[in-house]
Amino acid sequence: MIDGYSQFRAQQSLPEREQLLAYSPEEAAQLLIRLFPKDRPSFVPADTVRRIIDSGYGRNEDLDRVLMEGVAYLDRYGLLVGEFRAYSGSAMGRMLSRQGKELAESGTKLTDFITTITDPRALLHRDIVATALPLYERGPQFFDSAVAAGMKCVEVAVRQAGGFTDSDLGVPLMRRAFGEGGPLRNVYGDPGEENGYRELFSGAMAVYKNPPSHRYVGWRDSLSVLRILVMASELLHTVEDRISGALSHDLEQAAQSDE
Numbered sequence: 001m002i003d004g005y006s007q008f009r010a011q012q013s014l015p016e017r018e019q020l021l022a023y024s025p026e027e028a029a030q031l032l033i034r035l036f037p038k039d040r041p042s043f044v045p046a047d048t049v050r051r052i053i054d055s056g057y058g059r060n061e062d063l064d065r066v067l068m069e070g071v072a073y074l075d076r077y078g079l080l081v082g083e084f085r086a087y088s089g090s091a092m093g094r095m096l097s098r099q100g101k102e103l104a105e106s107g108t109k110l111t112d113f114i115t116t117i118t119d120p121r122a123l124l125h126r127d128i129v130a131t132a133l134p135l136y137e138r139g140p141q142f143f144d145s146a147v148a149a150g151m152k153c154v155e156v157a158v159r160q161a162g163g164f165t166d167s168d169l170g171v172p173l174m175r176r177a178f179g180e181g182g183p184l185r186n187v188y189g190d191p192g193e194e195n196g197y198r199e200l201f202s203g204a205m206a207v208y209k210n211p212p213s214h215r216y217v218g219w220r221d222s223l224s225v226l227r228i229l230v231m232a233s234e235l236l237h238t239v240e241d242r243i244s245g246a247l248s249h250d251l252e253q254a255a256q257s258d259e
Contacts, residue, residue, distance in 0.1 A: 008055040017057050020066060026110055028070025033079065033096070033104045042083035042093035045071045074100065077114060120226055125233035127153045132229055136222075143219040144212040150232035151209030157239045158184065158201065170210060174201035184242045197238070204235060 012035065014020070023031070035052065037043050049067040057063055074080040079100030083093045096104060103113055115122045121129050128150050135146035159168055162183040168176065177184040178198035185194050208228055211217050219225050 005056055005058060009057075012052070012056065014052070014056050017060075017063070020057070021062060023066050023070075025069040025073040026114070028067050029073040029079075030070075030110050032067060032070045033074060033100060033110070036096060036104070038096065038101060038104060040095075042095045044093050045080065073110075077110075077117070079103065120229075123230045123233065125153070125236040127157070127236060128229050128233050132232070136225060136229065140220050140222070143222075143225045144217050146225060147208055147217075147219060147228050148212040150229045151204060154201070154204065154232050154235045154239070155209060157236055161239050161243050170205045171202045174198065174205055177201070184239065186242065201235060204231065208232075 008014070009016070014031075015023070020028075032045070032048070036045070036048055046068070049064060049071065052067065053060060053063050071080070079097055080094050081097045081100075083095045099113075102108075103110070121133070124133060131153055132146045132150035135142040135149055155170065155173065158164075158173060158177050159166070162173075162177040164173060164177070175198060176182055178194065178201055179185065182198075185198070208231075
C-alpha cells in the first residue's frame with residue numbers, strides 16, 4: 001500500500017529521502033524553482049519548504065536544511081526577490097524574479113544559467129578567449145577593441161579556410177566564401193539556407209567588424225558586448241563545421257571511388 005508521503009512524492013516528482021539528503025544546494029534550488037508557486041504574487045519560501053517536507057517525508061531538520069540551502073542559492077543569483085506592499089513598506093514575502101520565472105517555465109538547468117553569468121569562457125570559442133576576452137575583461141574603454149578582435153577572428157578563419165589572400169577582407173570576403181561556388185558554401189544544403197549563411201557572415205562584418213575598425217563606436221553595455229563575442233564564437237564554430245563537413249564528404253567520395 002502506498003502511504004501518504006509516497007503518494008505526495010509521486011505526485012510532485014520528488015526524490016526519495018536519502019536522495020534529497022544528498023542534494024547539493026544547486027540541486028535543491030532546481031527542485032524548489034519548479035515547486036514554488038508561479039500563479040501567486042508572493043509566497044513565503046519557508047512555508048513551501050515546510051509543506052514539501054511535512055507532506056512528502058515527515059518533519060525532518062536535516063531535510064529542512066537541505067531545501068533552505070536551495071532557497072539561499074536562488075537568492076544569491078537573483079532568482080528570488082523580495083515582495084513589498086506599498087501600503088506598509090515592509091517585506092511581505094518573496095517571489096520569483098523575471099529571470100527565475102523564465103527559468104522555471106522553460107525548465108532550463110540552473111547549471112547552464114549559472115555558467116553563462118559566472119564563466120563566459122564556457123560560451124566562447126578558444127580563439128575569442130585568447131584574443132577578445134582579455135580586452136573585454138579590461139573594461140568598457142576596451143569594448144570596441146574586444147568586438148573588433150572577435151570579428152577579426154571570424155575574418156581570419158574564413159580567409160584561411162577558404163584559401164583566400166590577405167587582401168580579401170570583410171563583407172566581400174564573406175560573400176565570396178559563402179556565395180555561389182564559394183569554398184565554404186555547402187553545395188548539398190538548401191539554397192535558401194546557404195544564402196542565409198552568406199548574409200549572416202556578411203552582416204556580422206558590416207555591423208560589428210567594420211565600424212570599430214574605422215571609428216569609435218562606444219559600446220558600454222557589458223552584456224551586449226558579451227553577446228557579440230558569443231555570436232562571433234558561433235560563426236567560428238560554423239566555419240569549423242564547414243571544414244570538417246567538406247573533409248568528411250571528400251573522404252566518403254574517395255572511399256566510394258575505391259570500391
